[in-house]
Amino acid sequence: MSLLEALLVQRGLWVYWAIITLMMIGLYGVIARDHLVKKVMGLNVFQSSAILLYVAIGKVRGGTAAILLEGEENVLYSNPLPHVLMLTAIVVGIATTALALALTVRIQEAYGTLEEDELARLRVREDEEEAALDPHPFDPPGEPEDVEYPEVKVGGGAGGAGV
Amino acid sequence: MSADASSKNGDRRHLWDDPKNVQILIWVFWACCAIVFALDFAFHRHPSFEGETLPIEEMVGFYSIYGFVACVLLVLVAKQMRKVLMRSEDYYGEVLGATAGEPDGGARDEGRAPDGESREGRDGGD
Amino acid sequence: MAATETHAQYVMGETVRLLDGPLQALLHPALPLLVAGVVAALAPPRLRKALLVLAPLWGAWNLLGFTSGDLVSAELAGFELILLRVDKLAFLFALLFHLAALLAGIYALHSDDRMQQVAGLLYAGSAVGAVFAGDLLVLFFFWELLAITSVFLIWARRETASTRSGLRYLLVHIASGVLLLIGAALHWIEFGTLVFERMDLGSAASWVLLLAIGIKCCFPLLHTWLVDAYPAATELGTVYLASFTTKTAVYALARGYEGCEPLIWIGMAMAMFPIFYAVIENDLRRVLGYSMINQIGFMVCGVGLGAGLGVNGAVAHAFNDVIFKGLLFMSMGAVLLRTGRINGSELGGLYKTMPQTAGLCMVGAASISAFPLFSGFVSKSMVMTEAAHEGYVVVWLALLFASAGVFHHAGIKIPFFAFFAHDSGLRPKEAPLNMRVAMGIAALLCIAIGCFPNALYALLPYATDYHPYDTTHVVQQLQLLFFSALAFVTLMLTGIYPPELRSTNLDVDWFARRAAPRTLRVLAAVGGAIWYGVLAGLADVLKVVRSVVRWLHSPAGRLGEPWPTGTTVFWAATLLGLLLLFSYLGSAL
Amino acid sequence: MAAESVGQGLQQVALSTAFDVHFPALEVVLPLVAAPLCFLFRSRAFARILSAAVAWLTFGVALVLLQKVLAEGTVRYPLGGWAAPYGIEYRVTVAGAWVILVVSLVAALTLLFDSRGSASRLAPERRYLYYSAFLLCLAGLLGMAITGDLFNIFVFLEISSLSSYALIALGRDRRALMASYSYLIMGTIGGGFFMIGVGLLYQMTGTLNVEDMAQRLPAVLDTRTVLVGFAFLLVGLSIKLAVFPLHQWLPNAYTFAPPRVSAFLAGTATKVSYYVMAEVVFVLFGAHFVFTEIGLGAVLMPLSVAAMFVGSLAAIYQADLRRLLAYSSIGQLGYMTLGLSLANVEGLTSGLVHVFNHGVTKSGLFLVVACVGYRTGRTTVRSMAGLGTRMPATSLAFVIGGMSLIGVPGTAGFVSKWELIRGALAAERLWLAAVVLVSSLLAVVYVWRVVEMIYFGRPEGLESLGRDGEPVREAPFSMLLPTLILVAATVVFGLWSDPTLSVARSAAVELLGGAGG
Structure with a gap:
């Protein structure tokens, strides 16, 4: 009973549940989605949940914004510090998202796809082509890895020079 | 006792090549034995042990008999030991002297082994 | 001084x-x-x-x-x-x-x-x-x-x-040295000192040290290195x-174990058993080797009999033994040098061309046999007298037996088979001059000490007024020796005496040289089979391990390949979840 | 250049002007200001010189700070003049000074390294961006070690992370893009976790200052919120620290980044996170809470051991030298976290001294690989075939660095491993000492593979020719010099371990002494 009480009866805790749910959605997106842009979006949701956590921390029930008002003393106001910190966090989040999206653009250019499983296969093939030049002493000879790679159309250039 | 062997080297006859000399020696030896035994009657041997520890020691001819019996026993026992212990000379593999040059039947006149290189310094003459 | x-x-x-x-x-x-x-x-x-x-x-x-x-x-x-x-x-x-x-x-x-x-x-x-x-x-x-x-x-x-x-x-002597070192360490631990003094048997160090010295001293079963x-x-x-080597060991024994009773019995055994081997041994220097163990037996016995006449006898006998045994080995060495052979079965009649060597050899033989007026007599009798004096009847009888036996193999057999017996046909040159000189000095010393023992007695560690030349002693010894010789002559003439045969006689080193290697070989074969079985099994296991490691860690392996981003994040989330659960449970407790 | 000798720098530096109180801020502000300057001037040559100069300056400042901290204790610098609990305080501890010394030294030497050839995908005329990002990354890493404010740590963490994502993505190989992306996702989640953890702790204590919070935490230690906050902090840092099994972003990032970035990040990024983790564990929460009440050792120790084996085993199988070194780093980080998980002076000392030893070693080895790559055009193990005669100095450098990875006596790696074994014994965990030794044998295997190739391998066919078909010869001096300095440092501080060990030990004592505030 106490758990249910904790969940529902205690007022205000629902915010945290919302934040946790949001975080889980974000993480789920990162984990389960193969598309790189969707992962970035998941990441964004995850970051938002963290930001919301801070906002919730700073909130004082019934408090106003922490703005100095002429002639009013003993005003109940929310803790401004977490909110201020979130300005930074939001900037960080934007920067991260921007950088991630920029990377996906480059990946799309280089590989012609943004599906992570296909990218992984391409990368493995590249790795193995490289390794083929360098037979490893511990690899038993004459034991070819007969893995079939699906044909993926490779677009873009092989890493164009110049941003 | 080894009279006939000397002739094959054609050297002069030596003292014991003559069986007569050997025979004389043996007679002299027996005489000595008799005299030594008789000494027991001439002298009183004071016993090695004090008191009655080993009375048999004072018996006449104890040492003579003990010496004789001991040696016969020794030889007979040793002879029996051969049946158990004797093995061929190369039982353990190598034989001493096997890799050294064996003198060829006669005397080694200079005492130098045929493979003098490897045995250098074993002897350098007089 | x-x-x-x-x-x-x-x-x-x-x-x-x-x-x-x-x-x-x-x-x-x-x-x-x-x-x-x-x-x-x-x-x-x-x-x-x-x-x-x-x-x-x-x-x-x-x-x-x-x-x-x-x-x-x-x-x-x-x-x-x-x-x-x-x-x-x-x-x-x-x-x-x-x-x-x-x-x-x-x-x-x-x-x-x-x-x-x-x-x-x-x-x-x-x-x-x-x-x-x-x-x-x-x-x-x-x-x-x-x-x-x-x-x-x-x-x-x-x-x-x-x-x-x-x-x-x-190998044997290094082992002896190692034992000595171990003994020294134990001695240090037990007594806090390394000074080599008389010890009482009882401490671990004393036993280990006795074993170390015993190896060098040819205690029974440890003697085979010598022969x-x-x-x-x-x-x-x-x-x-x-x-x-052996004399150093006798010295160490006299220093450390003077008066230790077990040594009497050890010495007795040492005086007894080699003479049987000596009778049937063909290699004359090995005969001397056995005879040497027999002589050391007298010394060990003397040390065991303790201070005074016992140790004096042991030390004096060691002194004489070096000279007369040296003389005998020198004469046999001369024979070996001149003929290239040393087996009794191949020698004989050498007196004809090596009369001086033969004569000197006989002086040595007389000394080792303890003929009166020769050096062996003045020292061996000390040990015998002390044994009788202390009342060791069995020991005394055994030593008397050994004395007769010594005469038999060292006193008669050595010169007889080498220089007389049947003519081998060998006509070697006389020994080199320097050898004869060395043997001559040794022979002279044998006789000198035999005749004037007091010079030697003066050097002995304990003051002594021992007089070897009383009638009883001389008569006893002459009777013993002559009748030993009589036995030899009789057995020779009747053909009972065992002929000299080219052979190897088994001794306890058989265990080390034959039994142990064979046992080891069998064990090795069995062990090898097992080992190879194990190796084959191990190889299989290794193969499995290798494939597992490869499966996990090679670039295409589960842990070796870079995981997809999602997987890593999943692990991060899982780890966080686990840690939260962990802390939750921890705080709930 | 005079400051390149640490020994010299550790001597008493008579620099007692009023200005030196600003050194903690200067340490961060220098690269932070230089980064936009590089961007503004848009000149590659200018950026190069400026970044190198700034890196050397930060190194000098770090030396002064370390010496000052050792002499006077913790150096505090209230940023903007706001007093500690309210404003952001820069706080240089021995451990912090030690870490910024390593970071700035590695940065200075990697920036000294003249990376020739088209190592990054940037066009030459835009190469200034690279330096800009490099300086930002440096500023972030230095800031993490200097600041005494938890949220500030997060901010610097993100600064360094974001710039390192960009730097890694500059690698010529297109696989660098995915590596960077992977790192970005992981890094952001790690940063996010860290931020959430900080938030939860702030919720309970109302402060962000590390020392202030450490004093207030004991009162609320048994609340669930603090526990959750601790878990978030720890996992977040573990991601940045590449603790097994959260290490998977690291190998590819180090492999495909531009050579100098690999060298720099391998030597610094994880080390700073290690410092932050040590501070969180020992200063903020205290060893008693973390190891006795929560029992973190039971989690961190197995993971560290697993990292030692997984990293080393995977390194054995790698065809590419850089990836081999990257996996080896995972193993080496395992040693460091193992030292931390022992929670005793020896263990933590080993971890902190390994910050230096491994930083120097691994950066040196990555630079060696950069030299090899420059001359042979490839960075596979195979490409080392026969280099023993053709690139003798480079080859020797690899051998020495490899020995340090193994922990051969006489090299820096040995010093830390020895201390770690001492720590394991002090904690009465004999099996751990054995495990450390066994895992060192794995290092022997992967190092020997390369050494064998260097001295016994025979280049076949075209392999005997290097990049652009020219015969392979020794790397140019401007590349060789910083490489050899780093490798020489592994030997110097392997033989003369007093200064590194004593500083690491006092840092460890200080951290452990900070238990419970």
Whole structure:
């Protein structure tokens, strides 16, 4: 009973549940989605949940914004510090998202796809082509890895020079 | 006792090549034995042990008999030991002297082994 | 020679003792021989030969400057080491060793073999060092040096058999040294000192040390190295070997275990069993080897009988044994040198061309048989008398038996089969002059000591007024010896005496040389089968392990390949979840 | 250049002007200001010189700070003049000074390294961006070690992370893009976790200052919120620290980044996170809470051991030298976290001294690989075939660095491993000492593979020719010099371990002494 009480009866805790749910959605997106842009979006949701956590921390029930008002003393106001910190966090989040999206653009250019499983296969093939030049002493000879790679159309250039 | 062997080297006859000399020696030896035994009657041997520890020691001819019996026993026992212990000379593999040059039947006149290189310094003459 | 504080100093160590006489710098007694050995290693042949003779003389002269009570100690790594401790016992042995080194040096003059000359000198020097060692560590040092230097005298024969024999010899003696070191360590632990003094059997150290000394001393079952190695050495090498190793061991025994009763019985066994082997042994030097164990038996017995006549007898007998056994080995060495053979079955009739050697050999034989007027008589009788005096009937009878037996094999068999018996047809030249000189000196000493024993008695560790030449003694001994000879003659004439046969007679080393290797071979075969089975199994396991490792870690493996981003994040989330659960449970408790 | 000798720098530096109170801020502000300057001037040459100069300056400042901290204790610098609990305080501890010394040293030497050839995908005329990002990354890493404010740590963490994502993505190989992306996702989640953890702790204590919070935490330690906050902090840092099994972003990032970035990040990024983790564990929460009440050792120790084996085993199988070194880093980080998980002075000392030893070693080895790559055009193990005669100095450098990875006595790696084994013994965990030794054997295997190739391998066919078909010869001096300095440092501080060990030990004592505030 106490758990249910904790969940529902205690007022205000629902915010945290919302934040946790949001975080889980974000993480789920990162984990389960193969598309790189969707992962970035998941990441964004995850970051938002963290930001919301801070906002919730700073909130004082019934408090106003922490703005100095002429002639009013003993005003109940929310803790401004977490909110201020979130300005930074939001900037960080934007920067991260921007950088991630920029990377996906480059990946799309280089590989012609943004599906992570296909990218992984391409990368493995590249790795193995490289390794083929360098037979490893511990690899038993004459034991070819007969893995079939699906044909993926490779677009873009092989890493164009110049941003 | 080894009279006939000397002739094959054609050297002069030596003292014991003559069986007569050997025979004389043996007679002299027996005489000595008799005299030594008789000494027991001439002298009183004071016993090695004090008191009655080993009375048999004072018996006449104890040492003579003990010496004789001991040696016969020794030889007979040793002879029996051969049946158990004797093995061929190369039982353990190598034989001493096997890799050294064996003198060829006669005397080694200079005492130098045929493979003098490897045995250098074993002897350098007089 | 009172140790007064004036001048003269030791080169080694710290203690400075001043002698009454002219300014005299004394070397550690072992140094002249050791230095000569080192110099000989680099010297031309003539100088080497000179050193062989001069070094023992120089050493003896140097030795005479010392007197009982002299002590030289040095500190090494926190241990107070007694490099030199002079008392009558050590002095006598040192003098003996110098004498033996001199005789062997003269005996060796015909040879040019650097290896033997150097080894001989160093070997003699180590023996001197060992008897003057005041503590167990120094003793250990010289103990091992004895083993290492002497083995070259065996290897110098340069035959396959002797090389292997030498290896066995070295192995045994290194083992003895290691035991000595272990014993020293135990002694240090138990008593907090390394000083080598008389010990009571009982402490672990004393038993280990007894075993170490016992190996060198040829205790029964530990004796085979002697009869294995001595016949394998060169004619010269055996002369050296016969003088030092076992006598050093006797010295150590006299120093550490004087009056230990078990030694009486050990000595008795040692005096008894080899004579049987000696009768049927063909190799005459091996016969002498067995005879040597028999003689050491008398000495061990004497040490066991304790202070006074017992130890005196043991020490005196050791002194005489070095000379007469040396003489016998020298004569056999001369035979070996001149004929190239040493088996009784192949020899005979050599008196014809080697009469002097034969005569000298007979002097040695008379001495070892303890004929009156020969040296053996004056020392062996001391042990016998003491045994009777102490009331050991069985021991006395056994020793009497052994005395008869000694005459039988060493006194009669050696000269008879080598120089007389049937004519082998060999007509070798007489032994080289230097050999005859060495043998002559030895023979002279045998007779001199036999006739004038008091000079030797004066050197003995305990004061004695023993008189060997009373009628009873002489008569007893003559009866014993003549009737032993009578038995030999009778058995010879009746053809009962076992003929000399080319053969190997099994001794306890059979266990080491035959049984153990065969057992090992069987074990190895069985073990090998098991091992290969295990290896095959291991190989399979390894194959599985390797494929698992590959599956996990190779670039395409589960852990080796870069995971998709999602997987890593999943793990991060999982780890966080686990940690939260962990903390939740932790805080809930 | 005079400051390149640490020994010299550790000597008493008579620099006692009023200005030196600003050194903690200067340490961060220098690269932070230089980064936009590089961007503004848009000149590659200018950026190069400026970044190198700034890196050397920060190194000098770090030396002064370390010496000052050792002499006077913790150096505090209230940023903007706001007092500690309210404003952001820069706080240089011994451990912090030690870490910024390593970071700035590695940065200075990697920036000294003259990366020739088209190592990054940037066009030459835009190469200034690279330096800009490099300086930002440096500023972030230095800031993490200097600041005494938890949220500030997060901010610097993100600064360094974001710039390192960009730097890694500059690698010529297109696989660098995915590596960077992977790192970005992981890094952001790690940063996010860290931020959430900080938030939860702030919720309970109302402060962000590390020391202030450490004093207030004991009162609320048994609340669930603090526990959750601790878990978030720890996992977030573990991601940045590449603790097994959260290490998967690291190998590819180090492999495909531009050579100097690999060298720099391998030597610094994880080390700073290690410092932050040590501070969180020992200063903020205290060893008693973390190891006795929560029992973190039971989690961190197995993971560290697993990292030692997984990293080393995977390194054995790698065809590419850089990836081999990257996996080896995972193993080496395992040693560091193992030292931390022992929670005793020896263990933590080993971890902190390994910050230096491994930083120097691994950066040196990455620079060696950069030299090899420059001459041979490839960075596979195979490309080292026969280099023993053709690039003798480079080859020797690899051998020495490899020995340090193994922990051969006489190299820096040995010093830390020895201390780690001492720590394991002090904690009465003999099996751990054995495990450390066994895992060192794995290092022997992967190092020997390369050494064998260097000295016994024979280049076949075209392999005997290097990049652009020219015969392979020794790397140019401007590349060789910083490489050799780093490798020489592994030997110098392997033989002369007093200064590194004593600083690491006092840092460890300080951290452990900070338990419970």
